[in-house]
Amino acid sequence: MEKQSSLETARRYLKNENYKQARLEYLNALKEAEDDETKAIIWAELSWTFYRLQSYQSCIEAANNCLQLNTDYKAKEDLYRLIGFSFIGLGDDEKAVQFLEQAIRIDRNSVKQQYAVYELGKLYFKHQKYPEAEELLNEVEAFFYQNNREYWLSLLYMKGFIKYYQKDIDSAEKIFEELLENSPDKIRRATALFGMAFVAFERKDYLKTINLCEAIAKLDENFYDKETLGFLTAASFHYLGRNDVFEKYYQQMIKKFPDGRYRQELDLIKSKINN
DSSP states (O other): OOOOOHHHHHHHHHHTTOHHHHHHHHHHHHHHOOSHHHHHHHHHHHHHHHHHTTOHHHHHHHHHHHHHHOTTOTTHHHHHHHHHHHHHHHTOHHHHHHHHHHHHHHOSSSHHHHHHHHHHHHHHHHTTOHHHHHHHHHHHHHHHHHHOHHHHHHHHHHHHHHHHHTTOHHHHHHHHHHHHHHOOSHHHHHHHHHHHHHHHHHTTOHHHHHHHHHHHHHHOTTOTTHHHHHHHHHHHHHHTTOHHHHHHHHHHHHHHOTTOTTHHHHHHHHHHHHO
């Protein structure tokens, strides 16, 4: 029986999700490769292996090696997408945006590229480029509704806050209600109620805001933004005329978040009460 080449062995390991062994065999395959085109293919497949190992810098370097060895590589959008995702993993949003934009310029319609469009929209949302984010999220919403409900729910969350920050409060509320109706678990329901708490606070419905914040804390005791829950609750009690309760929340907030995002606003309310 003829012995498998290192490349064949590496592909078998990759298919079986044995990424550490795949990496070793791909590196052996590079030593065996006799032409640049074959080396480029190996580097491309190595980039996927490194990505699965969360070795993001190595993934980027491998993808770039492929592109340097074969400038006519036929799946550049895959490599650009992978480089973009790797920069997300490294926390370099600016470069992630750059490569994801390159990826979708080549192809934005295939199934795999829907994830590139989504991640790019997510980055735009993170950096408050709301019109750009909304356009991309709208583009892929139907795909994720049909094919990946978890992504679709995250997409709704972002769209709801985009509408909120654009001062379209009615549309934001409808989206958060849709998110709530489709949430499969307590954690996701808490995120929907979080958006609804912002809507209630904007409408000066402070009692509803307090009730929503309390419901969020009960649904998810490890909720990701307890600081905002505390601020919305504290401020709502102040606007309801319950400065005695505000005072308790104020003391808790400055203890837990001494340099928090809401410190200035809390101090301003406190100074008004004292005067």
